[in-house]
Amino acid sequence: MRLRVLGHSGPYPGPGKATSGYLLEAEGRGLLLDCGSGVLGRLGRHLSRDRLEAVVLSHLHYDHFVDLLVLRYALEADVKRGLRREPLPVYLPPGREEERGFLELGEVFDLRLIDPDEPVLAGPFSLRFVRTTHAVPCYGVAVDGGRFGYTADTGWSEELVTFFAGTRFLLCEAALQEADHDLRIAGHLTAREAGELARQAEVGRVLLTHFPPHYDLAQTLREAAESFPEAELSVEEAAYEL
Numbered sequence: 001m002r003l004r005v006l007g008h009s010g011p012y013p014g015p016g017k018a019t020s021g022y023l024l025e026a027e028g029r030g031l032l033l034d035c036g037s038g039v040l041g042r043l044g045r046h047l048s049r050d051r052l053e054a055v056v057l058s059h060l061h062y063d064h065f066v067d068l069l070v071l072r073y074a075l076e077a078d079v080k081r082g083l084r085r086e087p088l089p090v091y092l093p094p095g096r097e098e099e100r101g102f103l104e105l106g107e108v109f110d111l112r113l114i115d116p117d118e119p120v121l122a123g124p125f126s127l128r129f130v131r132t133t134h135a136v137p138c139y140g141v142a143v144d145g146g147r148f149g150y151t152a153d154t155g156w157s158e159e160l161v162t163f164f165a166g167t168r169f170l171l172c173e174a175a176l177q178e179a180d181h182d183l184r185i186a187g188h189l190t191a192r193e194a195g196e197l198a199r200q201a202e203v204g205r206v207l208l209t210h211f212p213p214h215y216d217l218a219q220t221l222r223e224a225a226e227s228f229p230e231a232e233l234s235v236e237e238a239a240y241e242l
C-alpha cells in the first residue's frame with residue numbers, strides 16, 4: 001500500500017499548494033481521504049478516476065471537501081462518455097445538512113454515513129473510524145488493522161491514543177504551534193501534542209500534516225520532535241510506502 005500526499009495545507013492553500021487530500025493506493029485501486037481545494041487536479045496526475053474505489057470525507061469543513069463539488073462534474077462527464085456506470089461511494093459524517101446538500105446534487109455520488117461501530121470494506125481497503133474532537137462531526141480512520149492511520153482534524157483526546165495504538169504509519173494533523181494553543185481554536189492538535197500522541201500510541205512512523213501556510217514548519221517539526229524525535233513533515237505529492 002502506498003500513500004500519496006496530494007495537499008497538506010489548511011484551512012486554505014498557500015501559493016501553488018492544496019488543502020487536505022491523501023491518496024491511498026493498493027492493488028491498482030485508490031482510496032481518497034479528504035478532497036480539499038486543489039486536490040482534484042493533483043489526483044489526476046497519479047490515478048485515473050476509474051480506479052478510484054471510494055472517497056472518505058473526514059468532515060464537512062470546506063478545506064476537506066470542496067473539490068468534491070467539481071469531482072461531480074468530472075464524474076458526470078465520465079458517465080456521458082460511457083466510462084462510468086456506478087456512483088462513487090463517499091463516506092462522510094452525519095450532520096452539516098447544508099453542506100451535504102451540495103453533494104446530493106446529481107447522481108454520481110453514493111453518500112454513506114460513517115458509523116464508528118461499523119467497519120467498512122472498500123475494495124482492498126478495510127476501514128475503521130473514530131470520532132474526533134472538532135467543531136463539527138469528524139472521524140479519523142484506521143486502514144488495514146492499523147497499518148495506516150489518519151487522525152483527520154482533532155483536539156487532544158485519550159481515545160485517540162487507544163484507537164491509534166500500535167499504528168505502523170500515522171498521518172497526524174499538527175495544525176497548531178504552542179504559541180497559538182488557546183481555547184478559541186480548540187479542535188486541533190499542536191505539533192507538540194501530535195508528537196505526544198505518536199509517542200503514547202507507540203506508532204512506527206508519524207507524518208505531520210494540515211499546515212497553515214503562514215507557519216514556519218521548522219518550528220512545527222521542533223515542537224513535535226520534543227516527544228517523537230523521528231517525526232516528519234509531510235511533503236505534497238511525495239509518495240510513502242506503507
Ligand SMILES: [Zn+2]
Binds near residue numbers: 153
Ligand atoms: Zn476542520
